[in-house]
Amino acid sequence: MSYSPVQRESRNEGLATQGTRALAAATLILLVTAGMWVLEGVDYVANGRLDQYGIHPHDVGDLPDIFTAPFLHVGFGHLMANTVPFLILGFLAAIRGIAKFLAASLVIIVVGGLGVWFTSSALTLGSSILIFGFFGYLIGRGLFERRLLDIALAVGVVAVYGTMLVGVLPSDPSISWQGHLFGLIGGVLAAWMLRRPRSE
Numbered sequence: 111m112s113y114s115p116v117q118r119e120s121r122n123e124g125l126a127t128q129g130t131r132a133l134a135a136a137t138l139i140l141l142v143t144a145g146m147w148v149l150e151g152v153d154y155v156a157n158g159r160l161d162q163y164g165i166h167p168h169d170v171g172d173l174p175d176i177f178t179a180p181f182l183h184v185g186f187g188h189l190m191a192n193t194v195p196f197l198i199l200g201f202l203a204a205i206r207g208i209a210k211f212l213a214a215s216l217v218i219i220v221v222g223g224l225g226v227w228f229t230s231s232a233l234t235l236g237s238s239i240l241i242f243g244f245f246g247y248l249i250g251r252g253l254f255e256r257r258l259l260d261i262a263l264a265v266g267v268v269a270v271y272g273t274m275l276v277g278v279l280p281s282d283p284s285i286s287w288q289g290h291l292f293g294l295i296g297g298v299l300a301a302w303m304l305r306r307p308r309s310e
Contacts, residue, residue, distance in 0.1 A: 135204035135211070139197055146181050146196075146237065150189050153182065164235030165226045176223025179235040192237045195271065199244035202263060206251075210304050217300035218243030218293055225292025234286040242278070242293035243300070245271055250301025 153160035164179045166172040183189040204211035222239035245267060252264025278291040 131207060132205055134208050135201050138204055138208060138211075139200040142181075142200070143193060143197055146183065146189060146193075149181060150183050150186055154186070161233070161235060164233045165223055165230070166233055167227050167230045173227065176227060177219060179223060179226075180219055180237050180239045182235040183237070184235065188236060192241060195241045195274075196237050196244075199241055199248065199267070199271070202267065203244040203247050214247050214297070214300035214304055215240065215243070217303060218247070218296035221296030221299060222289060222293035225295065226286060226288045229292075230286060230288045232286070234289050236286070236289065238277070238286070239289045239293035239296075242274065242290045243297035245274060246294040246297025247301045248297075250298040251305070254302055254305040 149160060160182055161184065163175050164182060165175055183192065203214065218240055222243055226234045226239070248260075248267045249264045251260040252262075274290075275294075277285070278287055278294060280287045
């Protein structure tokens with residue numbers, strides 16, 4: 111296949127843009143992940159005092175904690191279990207643009223946090239809200255935007271992480287299925303809210 115000079119330049123610019131977005135996405139997700147590890151280190155030294163900034167259901171005074179809870183964890187074991195899926199799904203969710211990713215994350219945090227606040231009965235914290243949200247966001251993009259890349263990503267995410275959906279069911283009392291369920295709902299909602307017009 112041959113390209114004219116104009117086509118070749120346009121193609122190169124497109125690849126450069128994709129590379130820049132990928133680098134920005136990777137940098138942001140790595141920084142957020144590093145921040146969560148630093149916070150858990152501080153929490154360890156402080157004997158778990160940061161856990162109070164998790165979501166306390168039905169406590170109006172603690173509503174702002176829906177914004178801090180997704181970045182805190184109950185020990186390093188909890189954080190380690192969440193780190194790899196956060197890195198992978200977060201990167202895939204951010205690769206199409208940082209501004210849209212931040213908007214989607216905000217929707218996920220608010221919907222997931224409020225869902226936990228209204229329906230749970232225990233202190234809840236952990237990045238599972240965001241992880242399930244990114245999962246829902248990637249699936250939603252494939253459904254709502256119907257672009258080949260988005261569909262391929264959605265299929266790949268389901269193939270690799272589809273068993274996560276079991277986590278939205280109330281099975282283990284020590285795991286917040288509400289955070290998983292409402293994070294997932296927030297992700298799908300974010301994909302619908304941020305979908306591109308079909309004419310683009």
